[in-house]
Amino acid sequence: MLEWFQGLYQSSAIADMTLPQMIQHLFNAVALGSLYGLIAIGYTMVYGILRLINFAHGDMFMLGAYFVFFTTVAFMPAGVACFFIAVAIYVIYGILRGFRRRPSLLPLSGVIGFVLSGLYFTAVKPVSFQLPWPAALVLAIAATSFCGVVVDRIAYRPLRDAPRISALISAIGISFFIESLSVVLFTGLPRPVLQPEWLMTPITFSLGAEKTADSLVRILPLSLLVPCITAGLVLGLLFIIHRTKPGLAMRAISRDIETTRLMGVSVDKIIALTFALGSALAAASGIMWALRYPQIQPYMGITPGLKAFIAAVFGGIGSIPGAMVGGILLGGMEILLIAVFPQLSGYRDAFAFTLLIAILLVKPTGLFGAKLEDKI
Amino acid sequence: MLKKIIAGFFALLMLCGSAFAAENIKIGVYLPLTGQNAFGGQLELEGIQLAHKEAPSVLGRTVELIIVDNKSDKVEAANAVTRLTARENVVGIIGTYGSSLAMAGGEVAEAAKTPVIGTSCTNPLVTLGKKYYFRACFIDPYQGAGAATYAMQKLKATNAAILQDVANDYAVGLAKFFENSFVQQGGTIVANLRYSSGDQDFTAQLTQIISKKPDVVFVPAYFAEGGIIMKQAKELGAAFRIMGGDAMDNPDTVKIAGGAAEGFLHTTFPYDPTMATMNPVAQKFTDLWKKAYPDKDPNVNAALGYTCYMMFIDAINRAGSDDREAITKAIAETKGLPAVTGTLTINDTHDAEMPIGIIEIKDGKRIYLGEITPAN
Numbered sequence: 001m002l003e004w005f006q007g008l009y010q011s012s013a014i015a016d017m018t019l020p021q022m023i024q025h026l027f028n029a030v031a032l033g034s035l036y037g038l039i040a041i042g043y044t045m046v047y048g049i050l051r052l053i054n055f056a057h058g059d060m061f062m063l064g065a066y067f068v069f070f071t072t073v074a075f076m077p078a079g080v081a082c083f084f085i086a087v088a089i090y091v092i093y094g095i096l097r098g099f100r101r102r103p104s105l106l107p108l109s110g111v112i113g114f115v116l117s118g119l120y121f122t123a124v125k126p127v128s129f130q131l132p133w134p135a136a137l138v139l140a141i142a143a144t145s146f147c148g149v150v151v152d153r154i155a156y157r158p159l160r161d162a163p164r165i166s167a168l169i170s171a172i173g174i175s176f177f178i179e180s181l182s183v184v185l186f187t188g189l190p191r192p193v194l195q196p197e198w199l200m201t202p203i204t205f206s207l208g209a210e211k212t213a214d215s216l217v218r219i220l221p222l223s224l225l226v227p228c229i230t231a232g233l234v235l236g237l238l239f240i241i242h243r244t245k246p247g248l249a250m251r252a253i254s255r256d257i258e259t260t261r262l263m264g265v266s267v268d269k270i271i272a273l274t275f276a277l278g279s280a281l282a283a284a285s286g287i288m289w290a291l292r293y294p295q296i297q298p299y300m301g302i303t304p305g306l307k308a309f310i311a312a313v314f315g316g317i318g319s320i321p322g323a324m325v326g327g328i329l330l331g332g333m334e335i336l337l338i339a340v341f342p343q344l345s346g347y348r349d350a351f352a353f354t355l356l357i358a359i360l361l362v363k364p365t366g367l368f369g370a371k372l373e374d375k376i
Numbered sequence: 377m378l379k380k381i382i383a384g385f386f387a388l389l390m391l392c393g394s395a396f397a398a399e400n401i402k403i404g405v406y407l408p409l410t411g412q413n414a415f416g417g418q419l420e421l422e423g424i425q426l427a428h429k430e431a432p433s434v435l436g437r438t439v440e441l442i443i444v445d446n447k448s449d450k451v452e453a454a455n456a457v458t459r460l461t462a463r464e465n466v467v468g469i470i471g472t473y474g475s476s477l478a479m480a481g482g483e484v485a486e487a488a489k490t491p492v493i494g495t496s497c498t499n500p501l502v503t504l505g506k507k508y509y510f511r512a513c514f515i516d517p518y519q520g521a522g523a524a525t526y527a528m529q530k531l532k533a534t535n536a537a538i539l540q541d542v543a544n545d546y547a548v549g550l551a552k553f554f555e556n557s558f559v560q561q562g563g564t565i566v567a568n569l570r571y572s573s574g575d576q577d578f579t580a581q582l583t584q585i586i587s588k589k590p591d592v593v594f595v596p597a598y599f600a601e602g603g604i605i606m607k608q609a610k611e612l613g614a615a616f617r618i619m620g621g622d623a624m625d626n627p628d629t630v631k632i633a634g635g636a637a638e639g640f641l642h643t644t645f646p647y648d649p650t651m652a653t654m655n656p657v658a659q660k661f662t663d664l665w666k667k668a669y670p671d672k673d674p675n676v677n678a679a680l681g682y683t684c685y686m687m688f689i690d691a692i693n694r695a696g697s698d699d700r701e702a703i704t705k706a707i708a709e710t711k712g713l714p715a716v717t718g719t720l721t722i723n724d725t726h727d728a729e730m731p732i733g734i735i736e737i738k739d740g741k742r743i744y745l746g747e748i749t750p751a752n
Contacts, residue, residue, distance in 0.1 A: 017587075024583050188409075192632040204613070218613055220611060293576040295603055303574035335579070339583070343568075
């Protein structure tokens with residue numbers, strides 16, 4: 001055993017690693033880790049509120065990537081776009097003011113105007129255009145969160161009062177269902193994703209006095225953007241949960257669903273909102289993942305989903321900042337393993353799962369997890 | 377009385393059933409039509425169906441294709457063969473894409489004494505010691521040696537690195553045979569890095585490889601992974617050439633890798649729509665394909681599917697019956713059959729003998745450079 005460790009140490013790459021290489025590995029680690037973190041925050045949010053490990057999260061992630069693939073390359077008929085905008089205005093207004101209230105003139109005229117122009121562009125003058133990139137992103141995220149709400153309605157809501165294990169099994173079932181349905185709808189063929197050039201041109205800088213190939217360190221603008229997005233979403237999510245009315249209801253649900261219901265909160269709506277938010281986060285992470293690794297296929301969500309689960313447990317499942325930190329640490333450790341012990345590079349996934357087991361054995365609450373009762 | 381009538385009715389039904397079965401000659405097909413290898417399976421199925429349309433009958437009887445999806449899963453592959461042999465009672469089976477799947481299916485076919493012709497399962501173990509398993513392609517030692525020979529002789533490479541998927545029999549085999557041949561020819565393997573199926577981030581491995589400064593990196597991956605490996609290598613500033621195997625032979629390789637595919641080389645079976653000169657069968661296949669699927673380029677996997685079906689027709693014709701043993705014997709004696717990949721002869725180890733084609737990506741297009749015979 002000792003000899004094996006000695007051999008491992010001697011063959012490790014740490015002795016002949018130069019500073020630029022080390023920095024490069026560090027950058028790679030942050031780039032990968034923040035992606036894990038981004039997926040993990042959605043996972044952990046749904047768990048924190050419902051105590052449900054949403055195995056379909058990885059599939060929402062995949063759907064987000066597919067939707068952005070379709071919305072960026074497809075030509076959008078202007079009529080359909082107008083209908084979408086009309087529905088969006090209605091939904092946003094409804095969430096802000098309540099669906100039952102009589103709408104005021106401005107949003108009402110907006111909805112009617114867009115419906116009419118939608119009819120005009122469909123029937124009289126059919127035009128189509130390519131969606132600008134940000135609009136494509138928003139549309140893909142909206143579509144995914146709609147799917148999240150549908151999943152909740154079909155697979156989880158009927159089991160709300162059933163034992164927790166039933167919902168877990170239902171989650172696994174719906175996950176397989178979405179994957180298989182996607183194979184039928186989108187085919188198993190991996191598809192390339194459109195990448196905006198400005199995100200993908202590496203920023204290069206030199207660490208040595210001379211600019212040789214060995215002293216260069218490269219990082220993609222995208223890899224700088226992802227941690228910022230992750231941090232921003234964490235802050236946004238914390239704001240929603242701790243500073244808004246629906247957030248208060250979510251926290252109440254996480255403690256006791258029945259009592260919350262008795263307090264006059266419409267629990268099903270709040271849970272639907274939770275899934276909408278969680279799926280929107282999954283879509284955002286799926287889009288970022290697809291930009292970084294521009295190859296999408298129906299099973300792309302499985303491995304990242306499992307890694308994000310490990311990250312969430314590592315950070316303390318239920319804790320949103322914990323998920324982000326856990327993701328970055330997991331990515332860092334994976335890269336470090338390969339950087340220091342290249343001959344162990346095939347054991348990267350084994351390492352990640354060993355880590356999961358170790359955390360569950362030693363500190364099941366993870367880094368930031370509080371006791372089960374008051375976790376959000 | 378009623379019981380007797382019902383029993384008689386069922387007996388009659390069963391008789392009718394077997395009478396119909398005797399009329400058609402059933403050929404089973406097991407391919408990964410869903411799951412992670414679906415892209416290859418679907419292409420091969422299209423090739424088989426094209427051949428079926430071309431030669432719908434043999435010995436004056438209609439050929440019926442029984443298509444079973446093996447879901448890219450080893451267990452399902454074995455189940456698929458069981459179903460084809462036990463329930464459907466086929467005279468022979470075509471399949472499958474993916475050596476791991478073929479090995480699982482091969483055991484069952486061997487026990488059921490049913491001949492199988494593999495489409496593109498290139499691992500030597502698929503037919504090793506098997507009486508009933510054949511293939512329409514060459515094997516990995518040959519292909520790996522071909523890649524090593526090309527790197528040595530044409531690229532004048534002396535240092536090579538390998539990046540391989542350890543969870544995939546095809547990749548592990550090909551990597552080993554490349555290494556053996558390259559070292560035997562006097563080259564050095566400077567790095568051998570690993571990953572497992574489903575990984576999308578290769579930055580740590582690639583940073584490690586770049587630091588060793590190889591001339592050539594051999595990546596025996598499937599095209600989707602291969603595409604993002606090329607992309608990440610370019611983003612990290614890699615200066616080496618990347619080489620791959622026949623699994624990279626897909627029109628989508630360039631779509632996924634984009635500009636990063638420039639200069640990429642891979643070995644393949646000697647058929648390509650961009651070939652300068654085609655033999656008459658290849659020409660006929662290309663024309664048929666373009667007529668049947670006008671918006672899809674013909675591909676070598678489809679060509680192999682086509683070839684497998686034609687091999688069966690040829691063997692059944694020579695055997696003069698639908699007896700499985702007679703067909704097996706006839707397949708083993710296949711000699712000088714004009715096929716898409718040249719004149720096809722089955723050798724002692726049940727492989728089809730053919731030279732190795734080399735394809736280079738130049739200006740975003742696949743160029744068929746020519747053929748090579750391995751040095752050792």
